[in-house]
Each structure stands twice: as structure tokens, then as C-alpha cells.
Amino acid sequence: MLRWIQGGISAVTGIAEPEYGKEYIHSVTERVEGKQPFRETTREDFFWQHPDHTNVETVTFYFSNLKTGVLGFAQIIHSNIIGLHTAAQFTFRIFDSRNPENLNLWTSTKLENFRIEDANFYADNLSVELSEDNTQYHLVSNVNEQSIVDLTITRLTPGAKLGDDPATYYGDNLEQPWGAMKHVFWPRNSCVGEIKLKVPKKKTEGDETKENEEEEDVEAEEFEERTLDFNTKDHCYCMFVMAFQGMKPHHAAKAWNFVCFHSEKNTFVLMEYITPKSYSNTKVSVGIITSDKDILGVTYDNNTLHMNQEVDSVGWNVPKYIRVELNGVKSDLKDEEVSEGKEEHKIKAMIEGPLENRIERIDVMGEVPNFVKNIVSGVAGTKPFIYQYADSDNFTLQLEEEEKSKGLAWVEVTFISESDVVTEESYNEE
Numbered sequence: 001m002l003r004w005i006q007g008g009i010s011a012v013t014g015i016a017e018p019e020y021g022k023e024y025i026h027s028v029t030e031r032v033e034g035k036q037p038f039r040e041t042t043r044e045d046f047f048w049q050h051p052d053h054t055n056v057e058t059v060t061f062y063f064s065n066l067k068t069g070v071l072g073f074a075q076i077i078h079s080n081i082i083g084l085h086t087a088a089q090f091t092f093r094i095f096d097s098r099n100p101e102n103l104n105l106w107t108s109t110k111l112e113n114f115r116i117e118d119a120n121f122y123a124d125n126l127s128v129e130l131s132e133d134n135t136q137y138h139l140v141s142n143v144n145e146q147s148i149v150d151l152t153i154t155r156l157t158p159g160a161k162l163g164d165d166p167a168t169y170y171g172d173n174l175e176q177p178w179g180a181m182k183h184v185f186w187p188r189n190s191c192v193g194e195i196k197l198k199v200p201k202k203k204t205e206g207d208e209t210k211e212n213e214e215e216e217d218v219e220a221e222e223f224e225e226r227t228l229d230f231n232t233k234d235h236c237y238c239m240f241v242m243a244f245q246g247m248k249p250h251h252a253a254k255a256w257n258f259v260c261f262h263s264e265k266n267t268f269v270l271m272e273y274i275t276p277k278s279y280s281n282t283k284v285s286v287g288i289i290t291s292d293k294d295i296l297g298v299t300y301d302n303n304t305l306h307m308n309q310e311v312d313s314v315g316w317n318v319p320k321y322i323r324v325e326l327n328g329v330k331s332d333l334k335d336e337e338v339s340e341g342k343e344e345h346k347i348k349a350m351i352e353g354p355l356e357n358r359i360e361r362i363d364v365m366g367e368v369p370n371f372v373k374n375i376v377s378g379v380a381g382t383k384p385f386i387y388q389y390a391d392s393d394n395f396t397l398q399l400e401e402e403e404k405s406k407g408l409a410w411v412e413v414t415f416i417s418e419s420d421v422v423t424e425e426s427y428n429e430e
Contacts (some may be wrong), residue, residue, distance in 0.1 A: 018278065025279040026174055028286075029300040032163040034339050038298035038331040039166075041159030043134040045184045046242050048078065048116040055080050055246040059121070059128060061139060061153060062241075063191045064262045064408045067234035069098035069392040071410055074139060074149050076121055076128060078114070088114040090126060092147040094195065094228075095359050097390040097408065103226075104359060105199055109144040134159075137186075137240065146223070151193035151230065153238045157267075157290045159186045160298050168284050170247060179247030181273070187288045187295070188267040191230045191238040198223040237262040239269055249416060250382045251276065256414035257304045259324055261351050261397060263407030265292055268351050268397055270324050272304060276417055287326035289349045289399065296399075297347040299328030306413070314361070314385055316415045323352035353395030353409060359388040364416075384416040 048057055056079045064071040072094035080086045088111040096103035114123035119130040125142040137153040161184045170179035201222045230236040239260045245252055253273035261268040272285040287299040306319035326349045329338050333345055364384035388411070395409035 020278055022280040024172055025282050026169040027284050028162050028166055028168045035335045036333055036338050037162050037300055039161050039164055041161050041184050046119040049244055050116055054082055058243045060241050062239045062260050062410055065234050065236045066408050070096050071390055071408055090141055090143050095390050097392040107144045107147045146198040148196040151191055153189045153191055153240060155186055155189050157188045157293055157295055160288050160295050162286050162298055181252055182244040183271050184242050186240040187269050188290045189238040190232055191236040193230050195228045197226045199226060235264055254417045258412040261407050261409045263405050266397055289326055295331045297328045297331050299326045301327040319355055321354050325350045350398045353391055355389045357389055357391050359390055362386040382417045387413045
């Protein structure tokens with residue numbers, strides 16, 4: 001069977017893919033080698049694509065309150081499975097990194113009567129709108145009474161993308177790829193508004209239901225109402241990313257690393273994935289480092305180290321410490337200056353910290369709808385789990401020769417499928 005036919009069938013059915021090789025992936029990082037990789041985003045970069053084939057599009061607002069240590073995200077997921085079923089979901093997580101027992105709430109709500117208008121998204125009791133001048137998002141969600149959100153996100157730095165076309169394409173024909181992955185960012189923004197929560201009350205010993213009294217009805221869960229204020233005085237920041245994944249998740253990547261770090265002076269972002277063996281365990285990495293008002297550099301020659309790893313009960317080799325090094329060039333250089341390769345043109349940043357404050361280990365197969373699960377579950381070695389961490393006291397940023405600074409970090413380490421080949425780009429697999 002021809003490889004392009006195999007690719008088409010696997011993209012539709014979800015079956016395991018053959019080993020295509022390096023020539024069947026066209027990475028965005030290859031197209032920017034020797035050039036200035038930073039490009040400022042436009043409003044059109046944030047238009048929803050919603051093609052009629054299998055894909056998942058997301059917009060995610062990662063918010064951080066540096067004063068309180070509370071952080072989380074609000075996310076819209078728009079998906080199309082095999083061109084037959086379109087769905088939308090609002091997911092929300094909020095977590096107190098300094099007092100995890102005090103606040104750790106997750107909600108996931110199906111959206112009804114959703115529609116897309118360029119960069120805007122609407123559904124019953126929900127709206128996400130981008131201002132015409134491309135400087136501000138307004139998110140309002142009343143779809144779940146446990147997490148009512150009204151946040152205004154205003155750019156503090158330019159938007160950022162890797163190259164003119166920030167997408168990586170899969171297949172033997174760039175004009176007609178059978179899959180794609182794309183990310184565009186607003187890395188550093190102010191976050192103003194409020195979040196109203198209904199958090200389950202903690203049960204005390206006197207409140208526990210007697211296990212042996214089966215005839216008694218279990219009492220309805222009681223909730224405590226809270227209102228959280230996000231404002232500039234508390235140094236409330238947001239990182240916004242729009243992602244497009246135009247193929248099955250386990251075909252596009254076998255593992256992910258994501259880091260979002262805010263301090264009073266800087267923002268550090270890493271979005272990185274490794275493809276499966278089908279596409280030669282190729283690493284695609286995007287890093288962003290900002291000051292309080294400018295993009296200092298967008299990088300792709302990055303190094304992520306998983307350290308102090310241990311195999312957990314699920315079977316993944318999970319790190320207990322992470323270090324990420326961004327290596328690139330300063331954002332104000334022209335292509336010809338980049339090609340000179342002068343040391344003074346380079347920019348380096350490193351972030352590191354312990355992965356001890358775990359928010360949750362998410363069993364992805366337990367979260368997706370059954371019709372999606374049935375597609376993926378038969379693929380050998382596919383076992384997707386997302387490990388989420390947050391820390392406000394122990395992560396440090398080293399920018400160039402400056403003193404190390406502390407900030408609020410959100411980290412996600414994701415394992416999707418096992419690999420038969422161990423390379424230097426395989427997240428230290430052993």
C-alpha cells in the first residue's frame with residue numbers, strides 16, 4: 001500500500017501508523033533555521049480554522065496570581081472526529097499552589113449551540129471575544145455554577161509565533177499534508193476580573209456518612225461559595241495560547257512538555273513535543289522569553305531534562321525535577337545578523353525546579369467521550385496521562401548573567417505512547 005494511502009487511513013481510523021521516516025514530517029523549526037524565528041502575531045492568526053476533517057482546536061488562558069499563589073486555566077476545546085461529530089467543551093482548573101488542600105477544583109462542561117465568528121467563540125452562557133485592535137480578550141463563562149468566570153486579558157507584550165507559518169506538517173506533500181500542528185501565543189498579559197467558585201466543603205469526622213447504614217440516603221454534597229479577585233495590584237498575569245492539532249493525538253506526538261512561568265519582570269514559556277517513531281522521534285520545541293513589556297527571544301533549540309525519574313503505578317517514568325534551557329537569538333535581529341552567529345546576538349534562559357506539588361495525574365482516556373476512546377484504545381502502547389504541577393516557591397529563572405529570580409510556575413508533563421527507539425530527543429527514556 002502506498003504510504004500516502006496508509007497515512008490517510010490511519011488519520012481517519014486511528015490505527016497504528018507505519019514508520020514513514022524523517023522525510024514525512026516538515027517541522028516549523030527547520031524552516032526558521034538561520035533566520036530570525038520571532039514573528040509578531042496578527043488578529044487573523046487567532047481565527048478558528050474548524051476544518052471538516054479530524055482535528056482539535058483549543059484556546060487556553062493560563063492565569064497566575066503572584067501574590068496569592070493561585071493559578072489555573074480556562075479553556076475552550078472545539079473538536080471534529082472523522083468529519084462526522086463536532087463538539088465543544090469548557091474546561092477549567094484552579095489551584096492554590098501554597099495551600100493545595102484549600103483549593104483544587106476541576107470542571108468540564110459540554111457546550112451547547114456553539115458557533116465561531118473569526119477569532120470569537122460563542123455558546124449558550126459563554127463568550128470569548130477578541131477586540132478589533134487585537135490587544136484584549138474578554139472571557140465570560142456561566143456554563144457551570146462551580147466555576148463562573150469573567151476575565152479580561154490585555155496584552156503586555158506583542159503576540160509571538162515561530163516563523164511566518166508556525167505549523168508543522170505531516171505527510172509527503174506540503175501542499176496536501178495529512179496532518180498539522182500549530183501554536184500561536186500571547187505570552188504575557190495582565191489578567192483582571194473575578195472568578196466565582198462553588199468548592200466542595202471538607203467533611204469532618206462528625207459529618208461522615210455511616211458506611212453500614214445502607215438504608216440512609218447519602219446527603220447531597222455541600223459547597224462553599226468563594227469569589228476570587230484578579231487585579232494588577234496582585235501581579236495577576238496570563239499566558240494565552242491557541243493550538244491546532246489536525247490529526248489524531250497519538251499520531252502527532254508521543255510526549256509533551258509544557259512550562260509557563262511568570263515573575264514580576266519576566267515570562268518564560270515552553271511548548272514542546274516529540275513525535276512517535278512513525279515520524280522519527282522528531283522534537284518540535286517553541287520557547288518564549290519576555291521582559292515585562294517586550295519579547296526578548298523566541299527559540300527552538302531548547303533542551304528539556306527530566307531528572308530524578310521513577311516509574312509510577314501507571315507505568316510511566318515520571319520526573320521529580322525538571323530543567324529547561326532556551327537557546328536562541330535576540331528578537332530585534334534581522335535575518336542577516338542571525339546568520340552571522342555572533343555570541344552577542346544570542347540569548348539564553350534556564351528555568352528549573354522540583355515537581356513535588358502535583359495538581360493531578362489526568363487519565364486522558366477517562367476524560368474523552370466513548371466514541372473517541374474506542375478509536376484510540378485499540379492502539380498498542382497508547383496510554384495517555386497528563387501530569388500537572390504548580391509551584392510558587394521553588395522554581396527559578398536564570399536569564400543570561402542576571403541573578404536568579406523566583407516566580408509562579410505551571411508545568412505539564414504528558415506521556416501518550418511508548419517508543420521502540422530511544423534517542424537523545426526522547427525525554428531521557430530508559
